[in-house]
Amino acid sequence: MSRTRQLIDRLRDELGASAPMPPAPPLPRVPEPPARVFPRRHEGSPYAREAARHTTALLGIGHVGTRYATDVVLQFQAELAVAHEAVATELPADWATQNGLIGLRSRVRDHREYLLRPDLGRRLEPESLARWTQAGQHGVDVQPILADGLSAVACMQSGLTLLDSFTQACRARGLTVGVPVAARYARVWLEDEIGAAVSAKVAAILLGERPGLGTGDGLSAYLVYDPRIGKTDGDRNMMSNIHPRGTRPEIAGVRLAVLARAMLDQQRSGVELDLSGLRTELGDVASRAHRAPQVRVRLVEVAG
C-alpha cells in the first residue's frame, strides 16, 4: 500500500478523536404554549356496558394513542399486585395449631423452593409423616386436608369455612371424617401420602389456587379415592374458584361431600367416576375442569 496513504490514515485516526464536532443543526422553533391544556374526557362506553353483561374481560376501555388510559393502568397494576401478593404470602407456621388443626409440612424448606420444586411439595417431610401417622385417625372414609397451595391468603380467608361445611356435609351423608390437618408448602399430590398414612378411603385437599388477576383468594379442592403415592391427575376430581364471588365455600363444601359419597359408592375416582346421575346436586363439579366466571371488582379508589 502507498506509504503516503498509510500516513494519512494514521493521522486521520489521531485527529479524529480531537476533531471538533460539526455544528449542531439549529433547534426547531418551539411554539408558544396554548392558553390551557384540557384533560381527556372519559365517557362510559355503551360497548363496555354491553360487554360487562357477558364477560369479565376488560372491553370497551378505549385508548390513548395506542395505549391505555391512566385508570385502566392503575386498575390493572392493582390486580397484578394483589395476585403477586397472594403468591408471596406464606402460611404462618403456627396457623394450624392456633386454629385447632394438626400442622404438617412438605419436604419444601422455603417459598422459592416451593415454587421451583413441585416434586418436594408432593411429599411429607419425615418428622411430619411420623407425627401424622401417630396422631391421625386410621381407616376413616374421608381425610380432609387444608393447605396453602399457591395462595395462603385464600387458605386463611375461606379455608376454615370450606373445611367446616365439607366436614358437616360428609357427616350428614354418613361418612366418617378424619382429624383435620393443615399442610404448609403443599402441592395437590401431597394428599396421596397424607391419606395413605392413615389408610383413608378418600383424601380431599382444599388448597389456594394459582391467583388470577385481582383474584388471589380462590380455593380449589381435589379429591382422590384410595389415596397412595403414584396416583395421577386422571385419578382425581376437582373443583376450582371457591371464594365469595365464585362458588361460595358453604355451597362448595356440600358439593364436594356429594362427590366423596359418589367415590365411596363407586370405589373409584377421576375420569372413571360416573357423575351422570348427580348433575343437579353437583353443579359445576359435574363437568371436569370447569371454571365459574369471576366478577371483576374495582380495586382502586382515590380519595378526592
Added chain:
Amino acid sequence: MILQALPPRILSVRRLPNADPALLLAYGADPQRHRSLGLVTVDQDDPTYVALDEATKHADVDVVFAKSFYAGARHGSGPLSGEILGVLAASTPDEIDEGLRAFVRCLESDACFYAADDAGKTAVFPHVIAALGRYLSALAGLSPGDALAYLVAPPMEATIGLDMALKAAGVRAVRIFPPPTETNFAAAWLTGPLESCEAAALAYCEAVVRVAANPKGEVWGS
C-alpha cells in the same frame, strides 16, 4: 469524516506510436531519440506530476510536457480536458505502454488529494515521494532517489501548513510556489531524510485540517 482520499480520475489515455516530428518538437521531445508519445489527461494536476515522475522509474520514458490548466478541472475546455495534459516520450510504443502502466498504478493506489474537512470542500495534497524519478528530480534540482515532500493546499491553508512543516522536521524548501498557481492553489517542495519528509507532510496536513476547521484562529475565532 476528514482525510478521505479524493481519488483522481483519468479522463483520457492515448498513444501515438509514430508521432510526426513537428509534433514531437512542439511538445518538447527530441525527434532524434523519441518516436512514440503517450498522452494523458487527469482531473487532478499534482498527483499527475507525481505519477509521471513515477513512470520514469519504471520505463525508459521522458516526461516532455506537463502543464496545469487555468482555474482547474471545474473550468476545463471539454469533458476530457481535466486539469492537466501530460506527455511521455520514448523510442518505442512498448516503452510508452510500460510507462503508462506505472503511471496508472500510481494514480490508482498512491498519489491523490485528501479532503481536509467533513464537507470535502478543502483539498490537501500532502504527498511524500520516497525516491524521486528523473523528471521531478531535474525540476527540483535534486538527484534521482532523493526524498521529497510534495505539498499543496489552498492559499491560506498552504501558507500556515508550510510554516508548520518547515518547523516540524529537518527539511529544507527546494521550491516554494506562492499563490496563485494555474489552479489557484499554493505549493511547496521540501527535501531531507525520508522520515523528516514524512513528518513535514503530516505537520502540513494537520495544519491544513485545523485551519479549515477554525479559519479565524484563536484571536478572531467564533
Added chain:
Amino acid sequence: MRLAATIRSVVHRFESLREVLAKSNAPKSGDNLAGIAARSAVERVAARAVLSNVTLETLRQNPVVPYEIDELTRLFEHSLDEHAFKAIAHLTVGQFREWLLEDQTDGLKIRSISAGLTPEMAAAVAKLMSNMDLMVVASKCQVVVRANTTLGLPGRLSSRVQPNHPTDDIEGILLSTREGLAYGCGDAVIGVNPATDTAESTAEILTAIDGVLKRNAVPTQHCVLSHVTVQMRALQLGCPMDLMFQSLSGTELGNKAFGISVALLDEAWALMKERGSARGPNCMYFETGQGSALSSAAHHGVDQVTLEARCYGFARRYQPFLVNTVVGFIGPEYLEDGPQITRAGLEDHFMGKLLGLPMGCDACFTYHARMDQDELESLKVLLSAAGCSYLMSLPVGDDIMLNYQSTSYHDIPSIRRLLAKRPTPEFDAWIVERDIWDYERDRPGRAFGNAAAILP
C-alpha cells in the same frame, strides 16, 4: 467419543452427548428440576466448548431419545433431506453457528439446508448463541405460509385474537373478538381455548366466529383449540374450520400423555385437507412450550430446549400455518423468572424459524413466576424485532379463563408503529378500508378501538 474440556486446568468430562446438550443450556429451573443442569457456570461453558466441537453428523448419529423407543426419533431420521444434510454434515456446531451469522448466509441459504437439520442440531446451535445472536439469525429466516391470508412476509407482524371465556359464553367470546378486530388484531387467527372440550361446543364457537368474520368481510382464519380428536368430530358435524389445532410434545411418551401420535395427526391432517374451510395449503396450528415433556415425566433425561426443538421437528411434517411457543405459561418450576422466560422465547422462535416453521410466540407469564408487565413488554419488542411471525392479543393481555398475562390488543398496534411493521397484506387492506389505521399519518384511524363499528 471423548467428551471433555479443560478450563483453568480443571478437566470437565461428560458421559454422553445428551449430558453435554443438557449442561450447555442457559440456566432453566426446569433443567434443575429434572436434575440434569450444569452444576456451575464454568461447567456450563465447558459443556458448550465440547458441544462447539461436535459435528452435525455426530449429532444425527446420536439422537437424544433412542431410535428404538421413540417414533419421533424415527420420523426425524427417515424424513431428513439427505442432500441438504450432506451440505452441512461436516460442520461442527461452532462452525455452524458462524455460518449462520455470516453476512453471505441469507435467508434463502438457510432455508436450503433447513430440511437437512435434525431438531438436535437446531437446539445445539441455539445453546452456543447469545440472545442477540438468536435474534440476528432468526430475522434472516422468512417462512411464508397461506391459509385465507399470507403470513410471514417481510415487514409484517401478525397477531392471534384470543377471546377466551371461562364458560364459553358465545356472546362474551364475540364481544371480545370484535374489540380485538377494532384494534387491528387477529390477522393470524381468531383462536379460542374452549372451557368445554366437546365437539358440539367447538362447532358452536367456530360457527359463531365464522358469522362475524363473514359479516364484516374480515380476511383471516378461525380455530378452536380443543383436543384434535374433538375437532375431528366437530368437522364431521359440518362446521367451518380454517385451522386445526393441537399441542405437541417432543417425545412419543409426551405425546401419549397429550393423547396423540404421528398416526393420529396424519389422519387429522388428511381430514383437514379434505374438509377444512381455508383456501390456502397450510391448515394446521400447533402449540408447544419448554417443560411440557418433563411435566408428564416423558423427558428421558433430555433438557427442555432440545425437547422443544423436537416438537418443531414433529410440527414441520404437517406444513402448519401457525406454530406458537407458549413460553411462560407452564410456571416457574420450568422457567423461573423474566430472564429465563425471555431467553426461552428467543430460543424457541430461533429454533422454529431455523427448522422452517412460521413461528409465533405467546410471550406470557403466570402470576407465580417472577416477571412483570414491563419485562413482558420488552420481550414482545425483542421477538418482533427478531421477525417473530405473530404474537397473541387479549383485552389488557389478561386471559380470564387460563389466568395468565399475555399480549394485549393495545400492544399490537403499538409494536407495529414502533418497528414499522404491518399485518398480513389482506388484513392490512381491510384495516385501511375500515379506517382502523391511517398509514398516511401513521396513526390510529377514526374506527380504531371502536368495537361497536364491527357488526355483531
